[in-house]
Amino acid sequence: MADEEAAGDNNINDNMGNQLQLLPENEEEENNMETEDRDSENAEKPTIINFDTSLPTSHAYLGSDMEEFHGRTVHDDDSCQTIPVLPHTAVMLLPGQTLPLQLFRPQEVSMMRTVIQRDRTFASEPEFGTTAEIYAYREEQEYGIETVKVKAVGRQRFKVHELRTQADGIRQAKVQILPECVLPDPLSVVHLPALSRLCMHPSSRPSGQSSQQAQCWWYTYRQESLMNRVKKQLHEWDENLKDDSLPTNVVDFSYRVAACLPIDDALRLQLLKIGSAIQRLRCELDIMDRCTSLCCKQCQHTEITTKKEIFSLSLYGPMAAYVNPHGYVHETLTVYKASNLNLIGRPSTMHSWFPGYAWTIAQCRNCGSHMGWKFTAAMKDLSPPRFWGLTRSAMLPRIPLGEGEEEAGEGSRLLCL
Numbered sequence: 001m002a003d004e005e006a007a008g009d010n011n012i013n014d015n016m017g018n019q020l021q022l023l024p025e026n027e028e029e030e031n032n033m034e035t036e037d038r039d040s041e042n043a044e045k046p047t048i049i050n051f052d053t054s055l056p057t058s059h060a061y062l063g064s065d066m067e068e069f070h071g072r073t074v075h076d077d078d079s080c081q082t083i084p085v086l087p088h089t090a091v092m093l094l095p096g097q098t099l100p101l102q103l104f105r106p107q108e109v110s111m112m113r114t115v116i117q118r119d120r121t122f123a124s125e126p127e128f129g130t131t132a133e134i135y136a137y138r139e140e141q142e143y144g145i146e147t148v149k150v151k152a153v154g155r156q157r158f159k160v161h162e163l164r165t166q167a168d169g170i171r172q173a174k175v176q177i178l179p180e181c182v183l184p185d186p187l188s189v190v191h192l193p194a195l196s197r198l199c200m201h202p203s204s205r206p207s208g209q210s211s212q213q214a215q216c217w218w219y220t221y222r223q224e225s226l227m228n229r230v231k232k233q234l235h236e237w238d239e240n241l242k243d244d245s246l247p248t249n250v251v252d253f254s255y256r257v258a259a260c261l262p263i264d265d266a267l268r269l270q271l272l273k274i275g276s277a278i279q280r281l282r283c284e285l286d287i288m289d290r291c292t293s294l295c296c297k298q299c300q301h302t303e304i305t306t307k308k309e310i311f312s313l314s315l316y317g318p319m320a321a322y323v324n325p326h327g328y329v330h331e332t333l334t335v336y337k338a339s340n341l342n343l344i345g346r347p348s349t350m351h352s353w354f355p356g357y358a359w360t361i362a363q364c365r366n367c368g369s370h371m372g373w374k375f376t377a378a379m380k381d382l383s384p385p386r387f388w389g390l391t392r393s394a395m396l397p398r399i400p401l402g403e404g405e406e407e408a409g410e411g412s413r414l415l416c417l
Helices: 007-014 025-031 054-058 106-117 212-221 223-237 250-260 265-273 277-290
Strands: 034-036 080-085 098-103 121-123 128-142 145-165 171-177 293-296 303-306 319-323 329-335 341-348 357-364 370-377 386-391 395-398
Touching: 054 319, 080 106, 080 145, 098 106, 098 319, 098 329, 106 121, 106 128, 106 145, 121 145, 128 265, 223 250, 223 277, 250 265, 250 277, 250 319, 265 277, 303 386, 329 370, 341 370, 357 386
Parallel strands: 080 121
Antiparallel strands: 034 341, 080 171, 098 145, 121 128, 128 145, 145 171, 293 303, 293 395, 319 329, 329 386, 341 357, 357 370, 370 386
């Protein structure tokens, strides 16, 4: 589905699983036709969402009889570990993020069998990334092809020191597990130890008599203050978001927010390299404050949607990773409205990531790049009646020029490093 795929592979990559639709022969051409979407022009946001948001997080399309594992593997901070690297996975995994996989290549199937027998941990990035731990697993065979279906979750950040390839072609990475830096209370340096014991809440917000610099530190670096500011911004992005669905731990919270941001891999890598949750939240807040809309990554001039259209249809938030029957993983952002898109083919409910909805492939109207899918309710009274799932790999956030900034050339209004 990603726009980087060759044209010959695009049909498979864009498809969720309806390569063999049961249609009469005279309707085959109709299935490949291109139409212009007009529903979004008059679409209104629903007041109530009655879709079960736990369904997408279960990844039921992978099967319900998967073997589940309990417990988790935790490596010591700064320790060096040797971890197998899974190739052909175009997802920059974050801690806490779920990664569904469907693997067909014999080398990958063999690797997963070995991983299951050990600590269930592997890596998907060759240089800098996050360890993935398997928590559900299933093997099956169809038409003589062995297939492995996996649900994994991101655990710990790592940096690769050495990469080697075994005789069987599987790559092994010697990685260093990176720690999370916990910053002290920003006002701890101005507290007098002799008076702190008399204060019931020594870390509370500074009073009006405190220095202006201390109040600035409190607002900028205080953990609770930052989390509340980010939550407020998240509610502007998604008014249906519930606070109790978000992690209370600041580290987990920072990664959950990062996983919901529709940013490119270069910027996500920068967030992943930050070793402090406080600093990570500050960067995420800056991105959310400045981003106004999302455009096509390929042509860079076509606006697809705005941030006010983002909403959650999953317990994970507005964006989560899903895998199609051909093994392609897509991080999909749900939005109410999208523009400048053409629809390809007819709606299909086969292998739908959102049970009860039929999907139709959507392409950029200007450059023809695959942007995602339009989902329409296949059952009566299901709300929302329609929405869009946009793949992160095809989008770029757009940022308007600030005061004093000059136009530096084409693409300068796009978020980039």
